[in-house]
Amino acid sequence: MANETTIETRIERRPKLSERIVASIREQIAAGRYEPGSRLPTESQLTQLFGVSRTVVREAVASLAADGLVEPRQGAGVFVRETPTTTFGTISLDIGNKISHALNVLEVRMGIEIESAGLAAVRRNNAQQAAIQEAFFEFDQLLAKSEATGRTDFEFHRAIAAATNNPFYVEVLDALGTRAIPCDITSPWGTDSTLTKEYQEGLQTEHLEILRAISAGDPDRARNAMRTHLTASQERYYKRLNGEQAGYVFGRDMSAAPRSKQKAGKHE
Structure with a gap:
């Protein structure tokens, strides 16, 4: 039985x-x-x-x-678009909104972005380094105005991929799009906890270490900084899974519970 x-x-x-x-x-x-x-x-x-x-x-x-x-x-x-991303286009078509999918995306990102950070540290030119830094400071400006930061977060990572001077790194990120960035209101995995100012300030601390390593031309430090950043994101998702289990109430449809209004970067 x-x-x-x-x-x-x-x-x-x-x-x-x-x-x-x-x-x-x-x-x-x-x-x-x-x-x-x-x-x-x-x-x-x-x-x-x-x-x-x-x-x-x-x-x-x-x-x-x-x-x-x-x-x-x-x-x-x-x-x-006349020529949408085709090589990796199916990646973004069926992402869905499950946390398990978000973890899968992060696994893919770790596979490409850790190395892209290292390559960017040794291959970037002055214009590419400036683009990475501009995206970093634009994130700061949007956060200060309580505006959505997801697009700029994505641009920061995309600028690093572009600085590898290998177009396939950029193509994979473009296929994933900003839906891979949970602090954006357009992401299917954005929640109240990932839209808070405190959460995004923590992201900027991690971004700063990546930026400094690339600017210093230190590939090992850049790889480690990116690994730390994406590993921390994985840990945050696992905490969300544990939080959902802890908050479960038998007989209640948790998926129907409305998310509260707010917070830094959120607007309807």
Whole structure:
């Protein structure tokens, strides 16, 4: 007889409205409903089609653009990219919103970003070093204004990949897009705890050590700093898993519980 006290404690967060729009448009692009070079419905049409606010639509479009699937053009609309990332494009199509997927993404990032940091330390030119530093300080400026930092966080890591002068490092990161950055509101793994100012200040401390190592031209130190940064991110996700189990209440749908409003970088 099965133990009646045994329960499944896998708890998943209900996708945000913007994530549902992103998934729908992704599917339609993959199916050829929206062909490369074609224009998506207008913002007004998308709000009516999905029954959501303009803010939600803009968040969805920002996520699609970050993943390289669409390109907003000032005054013309949003267009499906003619040459989206294809070699690694399927990575970003089925990421989903499970913490297990986030851990898988971090494992991939560790496999490429630790070495990319080391290569950047010895291969970067002055312009590439400046780009890394500019992304670092832009993160600081956005954080001070309580604005979303995910895009700049991604740009920091992407600038390091570009400084390897090996385009495949950049291509993999572009395939993952800013959805790999949990402190952004467009990430499917962003939570109240990952959107706090304190959390993001901790990220900046880790970013600073990476920046200093690359600027010093020290590849071993750069690799170690990146390893420390991504390992800390893994540990934060494991804590979230343990927290979900600890907060589980039998018979209550935890995925339906609304997330509180807030915090640094969060806006609806």
